[in-house]
Amino acid sequence: MKNLLKLEELFMFGFALFLFSQHDLSWGWFALLFLTPDLSMMGYLINPRFGAWTYNLVHHKGLGTSLYILGVLLSNPTLIFTGILFFAHSSFDRIFGYGLKHEDSFQNTHLGKIGK
Secondary structure: OHHHHHHHHHHHHHHHHHHHHOOOOOHHHHHHHOOHHHHHHHHHHOOHHHHHHHHHHHHOHHHHHHHHHHHHHHOOHHHHHHHHHHHHHHHHHHHOOOOOEEOOEEEEEOOEEOOO
């Protein structure tokens, strides 16, 4: 089952790259900013509960999808870029087993323990 989920995430990552290619957006900025959603881990400096909340908010695919749709509706390239970036980054993370976090530990995710 885990491999099937990783394959699904790989296809979603590919779909995000396809969507990106359909817009006049900078691949250089995409590559440069690809890991910025991981700055949400800084919430763990406060405590694990807040860290999980900030990480999960930024890595929730609903956020990326909503930003993308809003960007298309408003013809706003910045929102389109950000939405695709967040969605692609979240899919990329999940390919490697970094899922949404439980409140007890960064290593405890909806995909299982990291580093098992």
